[in-house]
Amino acid sequence: MNALHTAAMPDQPRARTAWHTATIVEKLAETPHAVRLTLAAPTWPGSEPGTHLDVRLTAPDGYQASRSYSVASSTPAGNVVLAIDELPDGEVSPFLVQDARPGDQLEIHGPLGSYFTWLPGRSDRPVQLIAGGSGVVPLYAIALAHDAAGDPAHLQLLYSVRTPAEVFFADELAALTGPTFGLDLVYTREAPHDWPDPIGRLTRETLAARTIPASQRPHIYVCGSTGFVETITPWLVDLGHSATDVLTERFGGL
Amino acid sequence: MSFTTRGFSGRRRQPETRLPPGQTLVEKWPVLSAGPTPVVDTADWELTIQDETGTDHRWNWDELIALGVEDITVDIHCVTHWSKLGMAWRGVSLDKLFEHVGSRHQYVMAHSHGGYTTNLPLEDLLGGKAWIAIEAEGRPLHPEHGGPARLLVPHLYFWKSAKWIRGLTMMPGNDPGFWERYGYHIHGDPWQEQRYR
Amino acid sequence: MPRHLDGNALAGVLSEVFTADVTAARARCGNCGNTAPVAEAMVYPDAPGLVARCVRCNHVLAVVVEAGDRLVLSLAGLDTLELRAPRA
Numbered sequence: 001m002n003a004l005h006t007a008a009m010p011d012q013p014r015a016r017t018a019w020h021t022a023t024i025v026e027k028l029a030e031t032p033h034a035v036r037l038t039l040a041a042p043t044w045p046g047s048e049p050g051t052h053l054d055v056r057l058t059a060p061d062g063y064q065a066s067r068s069y070s071v072a073s074s075t076p077a078g079n080v081v082l083a084i085d086e087l088p089d090g091e092v093s094p095f096l097v098q099d100a101r102p103g104d105q106l107e108i109h110g111p112l113g114s115y116f117t118w119l120p121g122r123s124d125r126p127v128q129l130i131a132g133g134s135g136v137v138p139l140y141a142i143a144l145a146h147d148a149a150g151d152p153a154h155l156q157l158l159y160s161v162r163t164p165a166e167v168f169f170a171d172e173l174a175a176l177t178g179p180t181f182g183l184d185l186v187y188t189r190e191a192p193h194d195w196p197d198p199i200g201r202l203t204r205e206t207l208a209a210r211t212i213p214a215s216q217r218p219h220i221y222v223c224g225s226t227g228f229v230e231t232i233t234p235w236l237v238d239l240g241h242s243a244t245d246v247l248t249e250r251f252g253g254l
Numbered sequence: 255m256s257f258t259t260r261g262f263s264g265r266r267r268q269p270e271t272r273l274p275p276g277q278t279l280v281e282k283w284p285v286l287s288a289g290p291t292p293v294v295d296t297a298d299w300e301l302t303i304q305d306e307t308g309t310d311h312r313w314n315w316d317e318l319i320a321l322g323v324e325d326i327t328v329d330i331h332c333v334t335h336w337s338k339l340g341m342a343w344r345g346v347s348l349d350k351l352f353e354h355v356g357s358r359h360q361y362v363m364a365h366s367h368g369g370y371t372t373n374l375p376l377e378d379l380l381g382g383k384a385w386i387a388i389e390a391e392g393r394p395l396h397p398e399h400g401g402p403a404r405l406l407v408p409h410l411y412f413w414k415s416a417k418w419i420r421g422l423t424m425m426p427g428n429d430p431g432f433w434e435r436y437g438y439h440i441h442g443d444p445w446q447e448q449r450y451r
Numbered sequence: 452m453p454r455h456l457d458g459n460a461l462a463g464v465l466s467e468v469f470t471a472d473v474t475a476a477r478a479r480c481g482n483c484g485n486t487a488p489v490a491e492a493m494v495y496p497d498a499p500g501l502v503a504r505c506v507r508c509n510h511v512l513a514v515v516v517e518a519g520d521r522l523v524l525s526l527a528g529l530d531t532l533e534l535r536a537p538r539a
């Protein structure tokens with residue numbers, strides 16, 4: 001870590017990771033296959049944008065299952081928003097998407113991870129966020145925190161998603177766009193009928209055209225499936241970005 | 255356990271007499287892997303059994319097949335709580351290989367392409383209980399499942415059935431292999447639920 | 452293809468061991484010397500434990516097993532692990 005990072009860190013210590021009891025206070029359909037859960041967790045300390053947590057479910061006979069999810073909103077303390085995509089072969093996500101309801105309790109462990117995080121005031125270089133599918137969740141948390149802090153650094157999100165119905169936080173992301181936040185969507189299966197751009201997988205050419213150029217030395221955050229991250233990352237290096245400026249997070253827990 | 259989540263039961267613990275304790279039935283065959291899949295061509299394939307004199311007993315692919323391939327129908331039990339019942343396999347009995355090996359040592363370390371190891375008592379490999387498997391469910395063993403050849407020791411947890419097998423080394427003592435070093439049981443009998451040390 | 456994730460997946464289980472977060476810690480591979488944040492290691496989760504491998508040479512850097520009521524951690528494949536001192 002360089003001196004700039006250290007100097008710009010907020011002075012309060014990072015919250016110690018712990019287990020917290022959480023109650024579902026709101027459950028909304030996020031997409032046809034995903035829900036947004038708002039949890040009340042009185043002891044939750046809040047988290048740096050970009051972090052994740054482990055959700056643990058316990059059956060009456062003591063059987064437990066846990067999975068990691070990115071935190072969609074990092075503030076305020078005591079409040080956690082998650083967006084959970086149902087994985088058909090999963091054990092935890094089908095329960096959370098299909099069966100869980102407000103009032104249910106679960107346990108959360110975190111906040112976890114200080115590598116894939118962004119903090120306001122850390123750097124005046126621009127920030128390029130690149131999301132594949134539900135990998136947008138921690139990047140949305142970053143965009144939200146960037147907006148809340150009024151951070152002047154320019155933030156750009158390139159979001160690759162299958163169809164318009166599967167865009168997470170569609171209204172919230174649209175509302176965040178402005179002079180310091182830009183949103184670019186790439187649809188891989190289906191687009192709105194008047195969509196001007198080609199439909200299909202994110203290509204190297206689109207990546208080059210729709211992201212902040214290497215000459216501006218952006219900090220880059222890439223989050224998506226392993227295949228997505230491992231396709232995009234070498235392209236970014238080829239486009240001239242320094243590998244140390246590219247932070248990645250792969251997801252795929254069932 | 256005082257804390258529970260309403261309505262959550264998990265997908266484990268179906269009662270089924272053919273299942274060892276703590277196992278649940280699967281239909282699909284999960285791929286478990288601790289690393290990238292090694293690519294091994296049968297043209298280059300070789301199995302070595304090394305005895306205490308340092309002598310290597312070697313079989314290439316054709317020599318292995320020539321020892322006689324058997325049909326095997328067995329249940330497999332993975333320590334990660336899934337079991338798959340009545341799987342059809344084809345392979346060469348380790349009895350056939352050990353006919354050619356004279357060793358006083360009673361333990362074996364299995365070595366795989368990619369660096370994986372697992373330890374077994376010799377008696378668990380003999381007597382029609384273990385094979386070098388080359389086919390499963392009517393097809394040549396897929397590389398993700400350990401092809402072209404893996405150890406098949408179905409009466410022990412499936413981590414003992416080393417994928418991408420390349421050799422067996424005779425040992426005087428029961429030294430731990432990869433998972434056995436990291437907390438898993440030295441023997442791994444699913445019916446006694448020998449998961450952890 | 453066997454599925455792999457990355458070292459971010461180690462954050463939860465290793466927070467039981469370390470007081471500082473390990474995903475941002477720099478790990479030096481004991482085989483090839485490659486030095487990178489733990490978050491950038493390849494982690495194979497579909498196994499009886501979590502196996503973290505060097506992105507450059509594939510060497511096993513760390514193994515974590517939740518063995519019933521115990522946690523077994525091997526860092527034998529690492530040369531060094533450099534953590535930021537927790538701020539007081």
Ligand SMILES: [Zn+2]
Pocket residue numbers: 480481482483484485505506507508509510
């Ligand atoms: Zn290495």
